[in-house]
Amino acid sequence: xxxxxxxxxxxxxxxxxxxxxxxxxxxxxxxxxxxxxxxxxxxxxxxxxxxxxxxxxxxxxxxxxxxxxxxxxxxxxxxxxxxxxxxxxxxxxxxxxxxxxxxxxxxxxxxxxxxxxxxxxxxxxxxxxxxxxxxxxxxxxxxxxxxxxxxxxxxxxxxxxxxxxxxxxxxxxxxxxxxxxxxxxxxxxxxxxxxxxxxxxxxxxxxxxxxxxxxxxxxxxxxxxxxxxxxxxxxxxxxxxxxxxxxxxxxxxxxxxxxxxxxxxxxxxxxxxxxxxxxxxxxxxxxxxxxxxxxxxxxxxxxxxxxxxxxxxxxxxxxxxxxxxxxxxxxxxxxxxxxxxxxxxxxxxxxxxxxxxxxxxxxxxxxxxxxxxxxxxxxxxxxxxxxxxxxxxxxxxxxxxxxxxxxxxxxxxxxxxxxxxxxxxxxxxxxx
RNA sequence: GGUGGGGUUCCCGAGUGGCCAAAGGGAUCAGACUGUAAAUCUGACGCGCAAGCUUCGGUGGUUCGAAUCCACCUCCCACCA
Numbered sequence: 141x142x143x144x145x146x147x148x149x150x151x152x153x154x155x156x157x158x159x160x161x162x163x164x165x166x167x168x169x170x171x172x173x174x175x176x177x178x179x180x181x182x183x184x185x186x187x188x189x190x191x192x193x194x195x196x197x198x199x200x201x202x203x204x205x206x207x208x209x210x211x212x213x214x215x216x217x218x219x220x221x222x223x224x225x226x227x228x229x230x231x232x233x234x235x236x237x238x239x240x241x242x243x244x245x246x247x248x249x250x251x252x253x254x255x256x257x258x259x260x261x262x263x264x265x266x267x268x269x270x271x272x273x274x275x276x277x278x279x280x281x282x283x284x285x286x287x288x289x290x291x292x293x294x295x296x297x298x299x300x301x302x303x304x305x306x307x308x309x310x311x312x313x314x315x316x317x318x319x320x321x322x323x324x325x326x327x328x329x330x331x332x333x334x335x336x337x338x339x340x341x342x343x344x345x346x347x348x349x350x351x352x353x354x355x356x357x358x359x360x361x362x363x364x365x366x367x368x369x370x371x372x373x374x375x376x377x378x379x380x381x382x383x384x385x386x387x388x389x390x391x392x393x394x395x396x397x398x399x400x401x402x403x404x405x406x407x408x409x410x411x412x413x414x415x416x417x418x419x420x421x422x423x424x425x426x427x428x429x430x431x432x433x434x435x436x437x438x439x440x441x442x443x444x445x446x447x448x449x450x451x452x453x454x455x456x457x458x459x460x461x462x463x464x465x466x467x468x469x470x471x472x473x474x475x476x477x478x479x480x481x482x483x484x485x486x487x488x489x490x491x492x493x494x495x496x497x498x499x500x501x502x503x504x505x506x507x508x509x510x511x512x513x514x515x516x517x518x519x520x521x522x523x524x525x526x527x528x529x530x531x532x533x534x535x536x537x538x539x540x541x542x543x544x545x546x547x548x549x550x551x552x553x554x555x556x557x558x559x560x561x562x563x564x565x566x567x568x569x570x571x572x
Numbered sequence: 573g574g575u576g577g578g579g580u581u582c583c584c585g586a587g588u589g590g591c592c593a594a595a596g597g598g599a600u601c602a603g604a605c606u607g608u609a610a611a612u613c614u615g616a617c618g619c620g621c622a623a624g625c626u627u628c629g630g631u632g633g634u635u636c637g638a639a640u641c642c643a644c645c646u647c648c649c650a651c652c653a
Contacts, residue, residue: 306649371610373599397608404609435607467608500621516601519616523603538621561602 146204152419153412155197157338157365160348165360168332173258174206176333177325179265179318180248181213181221182240183232186386187247189376190337192450193364193413195251197335200416202252202260209331210248214241214266216318222311223295224339229311241266247385261329268324269317281320284353285346290315293342315343322347323354331359338363367413370405385450391486392451396459397563399443407438415445458485466557466565471530476552482567489567492556496542501526501533504541508568510560520560527559545570 147166150156159165168174178194180187187195198208217237220229232240245262252260272281290312291300299307322344325331334344344361351359367375376383383398384390390398402410408426412419429436447456462485465474474482483489490508493499501521502514511517518535520526526533528544529551537544547553547570556568 401608404607407609436609439607439609463608502621511601513601513618514620515617518621519602521621523615525602535621563608 146200149419150197150200154409155193155364155413157363158341158361159363160345160361165333165362168360169204169206174201174333175209175261175325175329175331176201176206176335177209177211177263177322177331178335179211179213179216179321180244182217182237182244184382184384185240185243186384186389187244188382188384190367190382192385193367194336195248196414196416197364198260199251201335203416207258207260207329208252209261209263209325209329210252211321211325212241212244212248212262212264214238214264215269216265216314216321217241219314219317220311221314221318221343222299222307223314223343224298226298228306228308231310243386263325263328265317265321265324268328269320281316281350284350285316285319295339295342315346318343319346319350322359323351326351326355326357326359332357333360333362335362335364338366367410370403387451387455387486391488392447392455393459393462393486395451396443396447396456396463399446400439400463402439402442404436404438407436407442411438411442411445415442415449417441417445461485462487466559471551471557474551476554479551479555479557479567479569483569487565487567489569491571492545492568494571496545499541500538501541501544502538505558505560505566508558508566510558510564510566517560525561529556529558 146169147156147162176198178198180191180195195210198210202208214237217240218231218234220231222228241264245264248262254260254262290296293315296307296312296315318340322331322334334340334347336344341361341363344363348359348361351357369375378394378398382390383395387395399410408422411417411422411425415422425438425441429438444456444460447459451459462482465471465478465482466487488509493504496504500514502517505511505517505526506514511520517526518538521533521535521538524532524534529549531544533540533544543549545556545568550556550570554570558566558568560566
């Protein structure tokens with residue numbers, strides 16, 4: 141893919157929010173492989189969906205022949221980025237941040253190819269920040285920043301002007317640190333492009349300026365749009381919170397389901413953002429869906445692409461098997477092996493407690509993690525929305541757990557598939 | 573250090589002595605309708621199957637009774653020094 145078509149493709153996908161001079165950037169990219177970077181601060185032990193777009197963007201550039209640097213913010217993660225945050229954040233301990241940094245490194249490696257001499261680079265800004273002493277920092281770096289400009293940045297303006305919040309000097313300094321990263325990466329790797337979410341524009345531009353002043357080098361910026369949902373709610377959240385890229389935190393099945401439930405109004409847009417399918421193909425799918433009656437195929441395609449990309453082919457197949465079994469409506473067709481497979485595939489499951497005579501269903505299902513409180517289960521019971529092996533249960537069965545979960549009622553003498561509402565499933569099994 | 577304003581259930585935000593587990597909105601969950609979509613309508617929404625239990629920054633007090641009054645403490649914000 142040549143430089144122009146890369147940018148053209150990104151535009152067609154709606155993946156570009158802002159760029160520094162487009163012509164210059166296109167020309168720069170055309171002149172040969174460019175080294176670019178994107179930073180990921182360790183704010184948790186896993187990346188989540190919000191990180192995926194920039195991460196994949198690095199991959200898009202790599203696929204187009206450029207060299208990405210994935211920067212883990214071992215240093216910046218200790219400070220906290222105030223950009224567009226309405227509150228000061230809690231500082232995390234160094235140990236925790238270091239641990240999280242390692243987690244992120246492992247994840248990032250799954251998406252980008254770091255092998256080979258010209259392969260991608262995995263960097264950590266802790267390496268060039270930790271040993272800078274205060275005086276050098278203030279004299280060599282701080283001198284290039286005017287507070288006037290720093291305050292004027294849109295990303296911190298709210299915090300400075302708004303009543304009821306403040307901005308600590310610590311967080312205020314963040315933009316200098318990030319600028320320093322860019323300048324360092326420019327020196328170390330001749331990195332000339334930084335990408336990031338559109339909220340990073342201010343920080344990136346700061347880095348461009350510092351790079352010019354200190355290194356005399358010309359650098360570029362490209363930001364990605366914030367992913368929004370058509371209904372205005374926040375993208376990437378489910379009942380359980382963020383959708384993580386780590387299988388242990390968000391199972392491939394849950395991940396697959398998340399994408400499958402994408403609203404029609406968002407699905408084609410998301411396909412352009414998140415998948416590597418050509419834009420024409422996505423447009424074709426959309427056109428086809430428009431013509432067909434009933435259920436569109438977009439969500440299916442999106443869910444498969446994403447699950448395969450993040451968790452791999454095997455995990456995708458497992459997620460599909462579970463989905464097939466649970467939503468086809470016919471549980472009687474499942475064999476004993478199928479039940480065992482569901483469990484292996486990652487359907488949430490737990491053993492039936494030995495003594496149930498005193499345990500209401502509400503408690504049992506809450507303990508299994510199917511609901512947050514007994515009230516929710518009660519609500520479902522009152523509407524006959526709790527189904528144990530195809531038997532709908534009402535409030536009057538609440539104290540009948542022992543009977544419902546008896547060996548006599550178990551499938552293959554062992555399994556109980558419990559459904560709460562339409563979408564929550566849990567496999568109970570009798571312990572041997 | 574001074575003065576003033578504020579801290580209410582996941583979030584926003586009413587509530588100034590009983591009728592308050594606490595208005596309203598948002599988020600969320602369930603039901604109907606559908607396509608595991610959206611929109612709409614219905615219900616739930618501190619905890620508990622229930623009896624009942626625990627909340628309104630903290631502690632102590634006044635009172636038959638406090639989120640509401642008093643004292644002290646604490647945190648946040650604004651202005652002043």
